[in-house]
Amino acid sequence: MKFAYKFSNLLGAFYRHGNLCFSKDGNSVISPVGNRISVFDLKNNKSETLPVSTTKNISCLGISPDGNLAILIDEDGAAILVSLVTRAVLHHHHFHSPVHSVSFSPDGRKFVITKENVALMYHAPGRNREFNAFALDKSYYGPFDETTCIDWTDDSKCFAVGSKDMTTWIFGAERWANLIYYSLGGHKDIIVGCFFEKDSLDMYTVSQEGTLCVWESDTELEGLRKGPKYSERKKTEEEKKKREEEESNEDDDIEDIVGEDGETRGDVIKGSADTPKQVEGIKNVRYSQRSKHYFNKEGDFNKLTSAAFHKKTRILVTGFASGAFHLHELPEFDLIHSLSISDQRISTIALNPTGDWIGFGCSGLGQLLVWEWQSESYVFKQQGHFNNMNSLAYSPDGQYLVTGGDDGKVKVWNTNSGLCFVTFTEHSSSVTNVAFNSSGFVVVSASLDGTVRAFDLHRYRNFRTMTSPRPAQFSSLALDSSGELVCAGSQDSFEIFLWSMQTGRLLEVLSGHEGPVSNLCFSPVQSVLASVSWDKTVRLWDMLDSWQTKETLRLTSDGLAVTYRPDGQELAVASLDGEITFWNPQTGGQTGSIAGRHDLQMGRKETEKITAKQSAKGKSFTCLCYSADGESILAGGQSKFVCIYNIKEHVLMKKFEISCNLSLDAMEEFLDRRKMTEFGSLSLVDEGTGDGDGVALSLPGVKRGDMSSRRFKPEIRVSSLCFSPTGRSWAAASTEGLLIYSLDTSLVFDPYDLDMDVTPASIRQQMKKKEWASAILLSFRLNEMPLIREVLEAVPYNQITVVCSSLPDVYVDKLLNFVASTLEKCNHLQFYLSWAQCLLTLHGQKLKNRSGAVLPTVQQLLKSIQRHSDDLSKLCDWNIYNIRYAAALSKQRGMKRTAAESLSDEEDEEEEEVAMDSGGSKLNSWIEKPKPLSASSILSRLSLRQEKG
Incomplete structure (x- = not known):
């Protein structure tokens, strides 16, 4: 137990590389930090690093819609499935090549990963125990270059995949007769983000050169039609082959992937440049470009590096290599904000479920920021040491x-x-x-x-x-x-x-x-x-x-x-x-x-x-x-x-x-040995600029970047x-x-002087007899923390001094240690402080004689007391300021009310004078129908009478 130290937290690192995710309630942001992930609670202002790790730096992560599961994928494509509830690793899987992005479907039944130029759809792990938690459902081919981003429709019927070949591909997650695949162009650079509108097939695509394309579909989500089953489709294909042998190669859109063992691993959907052949009686889904917009650029180096879209509020957030970010309202493309957070490139952007908070990650500085765009204030702003x-x-x-x-x-x-x-x-x-x-x-x-x-x-x-x-x-x-x-x-x-x-x-x-x-x-x-x-x-x-x-x-x-x-x-x-x-x-x-x-x-x-x-x-x-x-x-x-x-x-x-x-x-x-070639080790080879903001070509007049080595481990x-x-x-x-x-x-069982008679039942029997000292001694011999706490909190407040005075010296150290550790997280401050005061007062001299052994416990007790003192003083100050503000506000309102009432009294006096001048009839009529007076005016008139009297 003395050396049972466990990893508990990671400080000084808030973001390294990969994508940010918000929790389901939107109060926490999950950030990849090297080969670990940290959860930052924005409401309670706390951080926690999960005790799980991958073999290399995390490149992307995906959170399930219910917020219980997370998929962490490292640079080599090795993935782990983590429970965010128990903080445990549930499954290991290897995709055998680098993965660019991962995304769960909104219904939580499927998830898609993109690697190279392929999109792979898997069955998401459910509540049933399975030998293989990642079961491949379909493979989608279409892009000619590496894939970059994923987005799903709200009903999980379709998903879109962006690519480095400047195209965006839309695939059906199920067998749709009128949508097998669809390719969208219109860009001149890498696709950074592709986003569906809420409850629609309409799309927005954003590319690296700073272009936004708005795409409109001629079909609603409800207009997608189920395609024929596999057996029916196979019969139809055989009939077509018999009828038209010359066209048999053209209708090869859908086939099966067969592994080396001869078993079917899943379906593959192949896309080509041609439009999918239309099924009889059903009109295919078609897209048209509604509009095209351009972001303000400050030069060729200021490329658009990241984007995020909130479907409910229709807010698009884009980040640039210069550290600036823009907020636009779509589809009108109205600029809401344009600000800069640093001079480093923004690596990733995430929006919380309500769309109020925006999370930014800058890998160059290790910066993590959460910004509330409506109040234009920082919710969270942290940065570690960006060097050693x-x-x-x-x-x-x-x-x-x-x-x-x-x-x-x-x-x-x-x-x-x-x-x-x-x-x-x-x-x-x-x-x-x-x-x-x-x-x-x-x-x-x-x-x-x-x-x-x-x-x-x-x-x-x-x-x-x-x-x-x-x-x-x-x-x-x-x-x-x-x-x-x-x-x-x-x-x-x-x-x-x-x-x-x-x-x-x-x-x-x-x-x-x-x-x-x-x-x-x-x-x-x-x-x-x-x-x-x-x-x-x-x-x-x-x-x-x-x-x-x-x-x-x-x-x-x-x-x-x-x-x-x-x-x-x-x-x-x-x-x-x-x-x-x-x-x-x-x-x-x-x-x-x-x-x-x-x-x-x-x-x-x-x-x-x-x-x-x-x-x-x-x-x-x-x-x-x-x-x-x-x-x-x-x-x-x-x-x-x-x-x-x-x-x-x-x-x-x-x-x-x-x-x-x-x-x-x-x-x-x-x-x-796998890295060794005839020219030497591959680790010594410079692989180019990578994802940084370095210079692609050494042209005269460049403002940023260098031509030195891009690799540094x-x-x-x-x-x-x-x-x-x-x-x-x-x-x-x-x-x-x-x-x-x-x-x-909490995980260590360390009994002390245990025998057959020491059981939870016997301890509770002593509590019923109100033998408090005996119950405490027995609970410490059993050394179960919840039981010790139960016994201590059952002791009456006026009996604490008597119980402390009857404890042996061995149990004084144990009880003081327990009080110090419990006080750190417990809300019963006065109760446990009374225990600590009695123990230190009654046994102070004996504790002083063995100060070397007791010093860590006393320092822990001091730390807990100091922390509670700081929290309570802040709370008291806050309450005092609130009370003063409320008192000042009520006083101000009372003064306004008094002024208004005195004004009404002056008007009454003027009316009385007018009535006296105009004659007795009017005076009599005014006396017959008196006006109601306020309490302040009555008191003021009484005081005037006393002064005159």
Whole structure:
């Protein structure tokens, strides 16, 4: 259970490649992130990455109409069927060639995939268990080039397929007598999107050069007629063959696909340039071009790259290579909006079921945006590091994560929602290291631009910038436990610079290393700084004694990483020879070492000439992190594996595979002989521009693109590791993004001191007798979380103190741990806070004596309390502002009403004066019929009388 960490979330990556999809209710957007998919809940502002993955990057995905199933297809055509309810893989299938698009029919019974120049229709998996969930129904041939897009009619009778040959083909999903296939032209470039109108066969087609064609059909959907059955059709064909032998080759529109085993695999419908022969008595479906429209273009490079259409509202959204997008209302082609989100090409567009929200994906920046076009506001706007992620750090309470990347940005993430809530862009070069101060409200970052910057998380600003006298590139960073001292190591001058956080002044320059300073770490209990360098030494600097070198530890190879144990009594160092050595910082003696080179298990790169076994000899761990209890250490480097070692026994406890994505380099251990040709490896061949916005021809005056290599496979590696202060999770900054692994306690059964008498029935019997302490002890011995929660919540509120005082010490730790984990997700705040208060008050001294073991639990409790405190304070502020607004509004309305009533009173007085002047008859008539007075006017008149009286 201690090392049962499971993948829980992926941060820092929101979109890579493929198409976006909205959920059935429209509140979530599903985005492919490498070889995984992430679900972003737009209502609750949360993200979740599913624990399923393909072998390579996902190229397209399709969601069933009921929102329960998803088909994920990677670059090679390998597909997996995933349940979005249980988050489990249901079926594997391989299409044996790259798939361009996939789409379910609106009734959910069929789905179509397009690959090469073929459209394949399959029976969608249903509720019945089947050996083969993907059963081929029909194959549709017609386009002469690769297919690009699919769209269905609302009743699932027909579907359309766009192609790179500039044509759009319409096929019948069933045997229609008057529509077998139909080809539409009219474009001069690749078809980007084809869309049916709602409950109609009318179509819109959009091509890459920025042309929209509106097609009108002469037949309604109800006008489609069923074609003859296969047996009848076969008899008719035989009769025609007998009658007209010379025309037998022309009527070969429909035939069967027969596999090598002789079994019928499905039907094939072949299209040709000729119009399908008309069935007697039935008129074929025909199309005519109603109109043609052109989008505004800013040059040849601004091609239309993606399109989406909402059938109910008739809104067409088109995205361009320049980052601009247009909203048009069809069929009139009225422009609603024309905006730009970035300078990168828009890769995909999706609309939610109601048509209010538009999702955009930009693969160049890894950007995912959801825009509400009616209010012209962003619902969701997230972007990860579009270069490597170099470093990460947890906040002291474990609520936040900060990361720094090669793009010069510092991002702060919320671990509960998985989203970035602030980005600092002040650095002008790569950020090499980041750290939180002890309070958790200041982030400090070091960069190759020669600055160390401090950012305030209250006001979200850069309030301190620290520099060196001579320009230096800072490769490492450390803060002391008080947060007063900031130090950074240089990789070019071999010096360590020390600043004051309060004033920003440079206090000292520590010299002594003879190579680049690779890592720094402050002792958590003493004012001692440990620095490791490429000169094969670790130096301990005393911050209290004139910043002199306290101790120098000699290594066998170049030092790469150094870290202190949480109690400050041990030092771990990773060196270039793949070893992790442990030192006693007080005595300066080595206490042990771990040879980890064989555990890295590095794969070979595609461009390497040597084997993976030889390549692994030159690899080493580049980042280390102690666990919260200090009993184990986490190590990672230039490998797809992260290792956890037991420090006392010096043995490997577990290896975590960060990724299984073969689209990354250095993943495969052996050379793929299928890629070898007489000219060398196919992986070294440049395949051209691909889907990017590069230049097709090197013409003079081009504004964008280059003529360099278009292929780039990032190498898998782990650049930074960090354990959460709560000990419940750890994070790894890798090529895939920011991966979070956490303990999944709900799936682990770990009984404690169990015997025959400990059963759920006996526990509930104790609850009936109101023996609360005994019931709690028995439930913890059985260790079933729902049962423990049931027992705790049954304890009366006034009995909590009595029960806590009678618990043994062993069960105090267990109960505190349970309260801390339950409080994070439970709504009974006051109840569980009372438990935590009683446990800490009554057993505080005993817990303090074993603080090392209890510290992760207390930090988790602090994290939960802090999160609830933030949520409640925001809610209270919102309610206060609402109440103030309502009070001000009612006061304003009351003032208006008073003014109106006083105006009416003045009119009454004027009428009274007129009546007195005109004579007694009018006065008497006015007195006989008095007008009703309001309450405010009565009070005002009474006050006037009192003043006069």
